Amino acid sequence: MDINKELELYQFEKLNQTLFLNHPDAIYLLDLEGNFMMVNDEVCRITGHDRETLIGQSFEPLIEERMKAFTKERFLESIQDKPQRYETSIVTKSGFRHLDVTNFPLKNDDRILAIFGIAKDITEKKQKELELEQYMALLQMHNDELEIFRKILAHDMRKPVANALGFARLLNGSLPESKEKEVKRYLLHTVESVDVMLRDLNELIALQSTGKESKEAVDVKKTIKRIVNFFQEEIRQAGAVVEQEVADNIHIQTIKAYFNSIIRNLISNAIKYRSPNRQTVVQVSAFLHNGLITISVKDNGIGMNLAGIGKELFQMHRRFAPKAAEGNGLGLYIVNQQVRLMGGQIKVESELDKGSTFTITLPTQ
Structure with missing residues (x-):
């Protein structure tokens, strides 16, 4: 090989090495066992x-546990002369990427001598996608709840207000x-039933703040006694x-x-x-155990068929004994949401x- 060809080859190899090491994406070579042979700065x-x-x-060892089997399978495909493109996750000192x-x-x-790989960090993109999904889910939930509010105002409240107007005219x-x-x-x-309905609607709206209200010290015994009173x-009327x-x-x-709302709703029911x-x-009982407070409200009333009700028990606008008592189907939904937001x-x-x-x-904290 003459000196000029040798110089050209040397310059070409140096250029390839420079591109490899300084490429903005992560570039690497893996041997056929999956071990790194070369890596760039990224x-x-x-x-x-x-x-x-x-x-x-x-x-x-770099791959997130739940993605290991999938990622290894993609590698095995590539050493069988099948190029692969996929998304995976790794564990780093600063978290998942x-x-x-x-x-x-x-x-x-x-x-096949080795596997050439290019990896682009899409963590920021995935986080934005997740945030968008969460936002869309929250928006859908709010829209669903607004529809429920509309139905309550259009139907549930219409009857008692009409009744109140009729009684007032009499x-x-x-x-x-x-x-x-x-x-x-x-x-x-009738007016009392409207008051309960408005209170429930107000508590539903308050739930939209996602439980970030400031915490206060609560004396459990005094609070329960006050609510019972x-x-x-x-x-008295129920004997x-x-x-x-x-x-x-x-x-x-x-x-x-x-x-207060949780205890009030459970005793009322x-x-x-x-x-x-x-x-x-x-x-009504309450006690502390292992740093947690357990509150129980037990009754000997009409009860429920939980097997038949299933997951609907805590869903919004569900009523399971409409003949037994009036209601708007919001109480248990509110209780469940409040308990969740309180951890x-x-x-x-x-x-x-x-x-x-x-x-x-x-x-307790």
């Missing part, structure tokens, strides 16, 4: 490992004293007994409005869905004509 930057650490080591990878065989005639006329008392009672009941008239078994000095740091065949007994869990046990037990577990 491979080192993405993985967080220097060249000396990577050379001679397998690519497999998402890569768009192209592998193809480097051959000498028909013999009172505006001339009625016997006994009839007037009856109409006033009906009017008060709030229902004294309903308890019910509410038993409280709450340990002293239980304090939690939580979203106070949510905590226990009284509302009582059995006509026996005296209503509601048991807790809810469990339900129920049997037809035996009663129901709702158990809430919440963190």
